[in-house]
Amino acid sequence: MSLEDEAAQELDQLEAQGRRRSGLSGIHSSPAPICFSSNDYIGLASRKWSEASLATATGAGASRLIAGDHESIRLLESALGRWVGLPSALVFSSGYAANVGLLTALAGPDVEVFSDALNHASIIDGCRLSRARVHVYPHLDLGALASALAAAPTGRRRLVVTESIFSMDGDQPDLRSLSELARRAGAALIVDEAHALGVVGPNGRGACAQAGVVPEVLVATFGKALGLAGAAVLTTPAVRELLWNRSRSLVFSTAISPLLAACATEAVELVAGGEGDERRARLAARWRLLGEAIPLLGRSMTGRDGPGPIASVVLGSEQAAVAAAEALLRRGVWVHPIRPPTVPPGTSRLRITLSSSHHPTEIERLAAALVAEGIALT
Numbered sequence: 202m203s204l205e206d207e208a209a210q211e212l213d214q215l216e217a218q219g220r221r222r223s224g225l226s227g228i229h230s231s232p233a234p235i236c237f238s239s240n241d242y243i244g245l246a247s248r249k250w251s252e253a254s255l256a257t258a259t260g261a262g263a264s265r266l267i268a269g270d271h272e273s274i275r276l277l278e279s280a281l282g283r284w285v286g287l288p289s290a291l292v293f294s295s296g297y298a299a300n301v302g303l304l305t306a307l308a309g310p311d312v313e314v315f316s317d318a319l320n321h322a323s324i325i326d327g328c329r330l331s332r333a334r335v336h337v338y339p340h341l342d343l344g345a346l347a348s349a350l351a352a353a354p355t356g357r358r359r360l361v362v363t364e365s366i367f368s369m370d371g372d373q374p375d376l377r378s379l380s381e382l383a384r385r386a387g388a389a390l391i392v393d394e395a396h397a398l399g400v401v402g403p404n405g406r407g408a409c410a411q412a413g414v415v416p417e418v419l420v421a422t423f424g425k426a427l428g429l430a431g432a433a434v435l436t437t438p439a440v441r442e443l444l445w446n447r448s449r450s451l452v453f454s455t456a457i458s459p460l461l462a463a464c465a466t467e468a469v470e471l472v473a474g475g476e477g478d479e480r481r482a483r484l485a486a487r488w489r490l491l492g493e494a495i496p497l498l499g500r501s502m503t504g505r506d507g508p509g510p511i512a513s514v515v516l517g518s519e520q521a522a523v524a525a526a527e528a529l530l531r532r533g534v535w536v537h538p539i540r541p542p543t544v545p546p547g548t549s550r551l552r553i554t555l556s557s558s559h560h561p562t563e564i565e566r567l568a569a570a571l572v573a574e575g576i577a578l579t
Contacts, residue, residue, distance in 0.1 A: 219519030220540050235563045237553050238537035242400050242510040243480035244558030245428025254463035261456035269456035273463040280469045281433050289441035292433045294457050296422035297323040299432040302450035308333035312358045350386040359388035365408035366396040371511030376412040389417040399426025399472045400510050427468040431457045483557035494568035513550045522549035532570040
């Protein structure tokens with residue numbers, strides 16, 4: 202059997218399982234459905250950046266370590282450090298590259314890593330590639346984490362890894378308790394703030410700042426609230442230098458576009474200032490409006506107990522999630538169905554994300570569609 206035939210056979214299997222994925226053509230064309238699946242939480246993805254930023258070189262030309270260490274990238278790292286409050290930053294091409302590069306550089310066979318069961322795929326893959334001894338603790342279960350830390354060998358490096366707002370459920374760990382638990386156990390805390398930075402906390406500085414927690418390592422991404430692409434690891438100078446030397450996803454990749462870095466610096470300054478506060482306030486108002494329109498949900502809904510930007514309506518089977526998404530699309534709104542392996546079997550869902558750029562009438566249209574399809578009850 203040829204590779205093409207084998208690939209077609211595997212696609213047929215995915216189709217039968219309700220797990221075959223495809224993009225939604227027309228989502229960015231006109232007329233398009235109203236999108237409630239974007240990570241553009243505070244509406245910066247369509248912003249026009251300054252002429253000075255747009256005049257920056259498009260390509261880095263090389264890896265950072267060879268000839269691609271452009272000034273605009275270093276300026277972005279400085280801006281990120283000032284905003285988040287950690288002394289050093291290192292920019293990566295994506296959040297996936299940051300987490301994989303971070304974990305494979307800091308962990309190895311002689312390192313104990315403790316990872317939440319619902320951490321992002323980039324964290325899971327980084328743990329696997331690191332060849333560390335990985336302890337996966339039940340989601341948000343700090344008691345189980347404490348037991349795992351107590352049982353693990355001493356005298357070895359320990360890393361506790363979590364997201365601050367989980368990407369599929371929208372829920373959050375108790376960061377203060379988690380930080381204290383890691384400190385007592387002699388573990389370094391790594392927090393992925395992808396879905397929190399720019400959205401929560403003072404000046405949009407994220408969930409750690411909101412909780413008064415300073416982790417040893419914080420991962421920031423530019424593809425959510427900043428409306429761009431790329432990521433950074435914020436940490437201490439020595440850890441940054443170690444990543445500079447050992448992180449293969451940095452060392453062996455062309456550096457991020459200098460133009461993109463210049464735009465990201467603008468985005469950081471905007472998000473940290475008064476306009477960022479206004480956009481966050483509008484996002485919170487949109488969530489309140491949705492909650493008022495559909496106070497009762499016919500299904501379980503995660504993520505709305507906290508201030509984050511994500512809510513999921515769990516429907517169960519893959520087929521139910523796809524059918525619900527298609528029904529909403531016929532009503533002019535797009536909510537992406539999330540299925541295994543992204544979420545555990547039996548928890549397929551509609552993942553709803555709002556943006557400060559949504560008009561109140563668009564929120565009302567989403568609520569009406571959810572009610573009309575029996576997903577929500579008024």
